[in-house]
Amino acid sequence: MTTVLGIEGTAWNLSAAIVDEADVIAEVTETYRPKTGGIHPREAAQHHALHASGVIERLLKEYRDKGHSPENIDAIAFSQGPGLGACLRTVATSARALALSLDIPLVGVNHCIGHVEIGRWKTPAFDPVVLYVSGGNSQVLAHRAGKYRIFGETLDIGIGNALDKFARGAGLTHPGGPKVEEYARKATSYVKMPYVVKGMDFSFSGLSTAATDALKDNSLEDVCYSFQENAFAMLVEVTERALGHTGKSEVLLAGGVGANMRLREMLDVMCEDRGATFYVPEKRFMGDNGAMIAYTGLLMFNSGTTLPIENSHVDPSFRPDTVDVTWIADEKEVL
């Protein structure tokens, strides 16, 4: 058995977990909640710096209380990017300190791949097309020839960011996504809005602005509904095309926006019509969490990937398609 401690803190959620091959053994999370507006990068980083040692202490206590010894931990994993630079640096510092004090290797995990791998771990999905949707990221990914390729992605902002931006303009508090979903359920009619799919990529900033403008002549409920319908249809369309392109037959939903029930419903209908299988992990593994970093770190560590401290700088725009997927050994294993 391999045991890895992982720390996530790319944006508003600081979360650390200890996992082995079988399950998540311990997990502790501290969430930064802005008093007004959205995530302030400096405040988020200060939040992480303030809570990092407390989170690790509580995590190790929980681990000991369950009868384990910290000596069993084989490696320290941390999310190396993409994310907010200041947050990433804070988390990386904690990870380096831990690795040095426990004298074990460090593993740098790509945050997007973390979402994919925990989904593959916690659902029966084996070789899926992944729709990863969060505040900052919106991508359609799939494994092909040793890499997680990006088949489509946002040309500007993430879908969660677009929802939050619109929600703030409409006077709703952060995070806006769940509130938009709630209002959308009470809508009575559809309002025409931009639908932007270019090749395999999508764009949300124009939609967000158009939705804000539409509030002048339409009810908040109808605008929320129409915003969701357009944005999610764009995501589902590209996901469907990626299925066709790759010949894969599974779809995995990942990221915080995956909590939206309308998005799930649309993906489910699309998969049903194509004869594909749709997987959604339980909610605690969808948003940013320490377990996904720990588990991906474990896969990387077991396949021989570690990171020397001197090369452990963070990368705020770390692309998942630059990572060698050393833990999926042979293309033939991926049916």
Added chain:
Amino acid sequence: MYLQSGAEAVVSLKDGFIVKDRIPKRYRVAELDERIRKERTRAEARLMSDARRCGVPTPIIHDIYGFTIEMEYIDGKPVKYVIDETMCKLMGKLIGRLHSGGIIHGDLTTSNMLYSGDRIYLIDFGLAYVDGSVESRGVDIHVLFQTLESTHPDHEGLIKAFSRGYRITLDMADEVLDRVKEIEKRGRYA
């Protein structure tokens, strides 16, 4: 006669014409679904005509109604079965003309080209759009090169021949071809 079905459309042969029907998607609200299918049907027909005006052979549009395009049936062979360097150079000239005209095909494969009577016809403009950027042109060609690499063992010669043709009809061809190399390095799949 049923010919082909993609994620978006069903293609059949009726009264000597190719009939391409865009199929509805249940996951979208009906109003949005109809709008998208209508817009794309019109855009596809328009871009096919625009491409021909740029000097790129495409099937002649016979009729457009609702979500359906009726077009000329081209009695040719998919280029993937008959490809050689001469043909690749011609292909390069055609794509150069298309790109000079500001059109991106969006799905350049050797299955979407038909060889008929010494001409290459470009078909399936379902993913085509108007864009003059180096990046879009680069991605367009990257997709084609990937098809050549994965299906033709002598792809190096074919790519060189294509590039020779492309340089003839597009004055910024080298900038685009340099971008293709960069896109390959990125590992970006479009």
